[in-house]
Amino acid sequence: MTWLVASAAFVVALGLLPFALADPKDTIYSLLTHRGSLPVGGGSIWQLLVGTPYQWIPQRADVIFVLGLAVLLSLLVIVARKNLTLSSPDIYGLLALTALTLPLLAKSVWPYYFLDAYVFGVIWWLGQADPVAIGRRLIGISLPLIAVLATLLTEFEMGTNSARIRLNEGVAMGLVLAILVTALTVRLRRRDLALSLTRDR
Secondary structure, eight states, X not given: OHHHXXXXXXXXXXXXXXXXXXXXXXXXXXIIITGGGSOOOTTOGGGGGTXXXXXXXXXXXXXXXXXXXXXXXHHHHHHHOTTOOTTSTHHHHHHHHHHTHXXXXXXXXXXXXXXXXXXXXXXXXXXXXXXXXXXXXXXXHHHXXXXXXXXXXXXXXXXXOOHHHHHHHHXXXXXXXXXXXXXXXXXXXXXXXXXXXXXXX
16 A cells, blocks of 8 residues: 555656746646635635635635545545445445535536546446436436536536626535535445445346
């Protein structure tokens, strides 16, 4: 495990090295300090804090919330599902779950933020036995559908300057994503359901 972490760190450092050598100031700005200067934009549940004394929270720390929620959700699923391995079909559900944390808690949501959740969601859904069956597999199909609809909604909202539309869209999308994240977490934690879906194959 130590070698894996060391190898990953080496690859990241090696990839960043040319940029750091060529322009260290802009590299640090692009990777670390740039996001803090961006305003709270559309498509975000953080729209609720715009114009309040608490606007600094998403302004400076939205990434911490995204990463924190991704780690928390991963731990919730992994602790409940000791049988979850890299070859398990539900690993794609877990990847989709963690990918949803970015559009859920980012201070400004762009349409492509839903791509990872969509791709992993489709793989997870189609990897289930009888993926078009309704009922227990409903959450599987809802994941890519919501990702597509959210992408279209975000694309529509980006063209408007109306604070009211941004607020309504951000809150609505935040609620839908929060419900989806909760339902997906509950589904992934249920070992009995995962085993029965695997047995259906």
